[in-house]
Structure formats: C-alpha cells, structure tokens
Amino acid sequence: MSRTVTLATLRRMKAEQAPIVALTAYDYSFARQVDAAGVDVVLVGDSLGMVMQGHASTVPVTLADMVYHTRCVARGLERAYLMVDLPFLSDTDDRAALESAARLMKEGGADMVKVEAHAAQAPVVEALSRAGVPVCAHFGLRPQRVGQLGGYRVQGRDEAGAQQVLDDAQALEAAGADVLLVECLSAAVAARVREQTHRPLIGIGAGADCDGQILVLQDMLGITPGQPPRFSHDFLADTGRIQTALEAYVEAVRTRQFPQLQHTFE
Numbered sequence: 001m002s003r004t005v006t007l008a009t010l011r012r013m014k015a016e017q018a019p020i021v022a023l024t025a026y027d028y029s030f031a032r033q034v035d036a037a038g039v040d041v042v043l044v045g046d047s048l049g050m051v052m053q054g055h056a057s058t059v060p061v062t063l064a065d066m067v068y069h070t071r072c073v074a075r076g077l078e079r080a081y082l083m084v085d086l087p088f089l090s091d092t093d094d095r096a097a098l099e100s101a102a103r104l105m106k107e108g109g110a111d112m113v114k115v116e117a118h119a120a121q122a123p124v125v126e127a128l129s130r131a132g133v134p135v136c137a138h139f140g141l142r143p144q145r146v147g148q149l150g151g152y153r154v155q156g157r158d159e160a161g162a163q164q165v166l167d168d169a170q171a172l173e174a175a176g177a178d179v180l181l182v183e184c185l186s187a188a189v190a191a192r193v194r195e196q197t198h199r200p201l202i203g204i205g206a207g208a209d210c211d212g213q214i215l216v217l218q219d220m221l222g223i224t225p226g227q228p229p230r231f232s233h234d235f236l237a238d239t240g241r242i243q244t245a246l247e248a249y250v251e252a253v254r255t256r257q258f259p260q261l262q263h264t265f266e
C-alpha cells in the first residue's frame, strides 16, 4: 500500500528544518489514531516485547511477532511511513538480515526496517541498502544489547564514548543508512551527530537538536508500568483523551515544545 509520507518526505523535512514526528504503534486501532493525529513515522518497535507482551526486555521478541504486529499496524495507516524493527538476532549476517527484511516488507507491509547497529555491523546495513531495502540505523543505546550493557544507560558520556558514537554514525551513514535514530545520548553528543551526518536524525532521550523525535506510545500515554522514562512526557494526563493526547504530542514536536530540558540528558 502506498502511503503519503515517503522517504523523500523525510529528506525534504530535514532540508526544510521541519521537525519529524515519530511514535510507536503495535495494533490496528492505535495505528489509525496515531495516523489521524498526523504522526509522520510509525515504528512497530520491538519494544512490543515489553509493552504488549510483558517481557523484561526486547530480547524474546521473534520475527514472527514482528510480522504479525506489522500487518496489524499496516492496515491502520493511510498517511504515516511505516518503520519496523529487525528483532534480536534476526540480522546476524547479510543473509539473515535480507531474509528478515523480506518478511517484514513483503508479508508485513513495512516501508523501512530499523537495525540496532554500531560501526562493526555496517556491512549488514550495506547489504540491505544494496538490495534496495530502506534502512534506519539505531545506535547510541541499543536496547537489544541490554544484557551486555548491564542496564539502560545514557551512552557516550566521556569523550571516548562520544567519539565511538560519532564513528558509528559515520560508518552507518556511509554504509547506506537512510535514516539515523539515536537513543539516550546527551543533547551535546546528539547535536554533534547531527552536525557530522546528512541523513534525517530521529532522537529518543537525545535532546532537542535532532531532526525528529520518537517516543514509545505507552510512555507518552502514561500507561507504561513502573517509573516512566525521564525523557518521556505523559500527554494523556495533560489532555484526558487519547486522540487529543496524540495531537498534543504531534503539535509539541512540530513546534519544538518537546523535548524540554527536563527530558534531556547533559
């Protein structure tokens, strides 16, 4: 199905410095509401492992889960561009990544796949791009690596860490990533990534100096169990209706009212 927002739209928005609004969704009903609110990019994130399935991390999510939720969301979208996560260990080499992407695009209806990657995985991004798959490279905090990281922490805190993030950004862009997504970086490091790259840069917990913002739907509705992430905001508490909360989020990102300093890491 052809939707109104395309990769060309996202590139144009970056060129015109028009903030890109992104949000996750995992089912048909919410996809319709998120789409109607004017969100530009809908992500079927593997965060569904936590917010839909009740797991402690994204690690248990399977490719079959992702295909199922992508199909549900795709039926609800008329406007937004549909980005979908390659789940943990579905992209360990070129062949696995291509087979996984084929399922998400052909069976699910994804427009773009998102790969959690650092510079060493640039060849996988290159293989996908060479095969004609639009790719978003997700770096900074990579939640699929939580086992190795030992928790969800801000990345690139010291100069060596910041340099590693910048090296990742350049390697992934050179490999053909069409969109970059950074998670849990100081605003200053995210701003350096934006200065040193040319692709639309979407941030989550990465400050205001990105080309767009993304949140997990349940976080911005204030229904994630436990402590909400510091970088999120409960738009439902402000508005009292789901559709109005979604519209308020879109408006806040478009007018650069979100994120504020209290949502930002230094």
Ligand code: KIV
Binding pocket: 024, 043, 044, 045, 046, 047, 048, 085, 138, 181, 183, 204, 214, 216
């Ligand atoms: O899975 C997800 O929801 C994500 C966002 C946190 C960007 O990757």
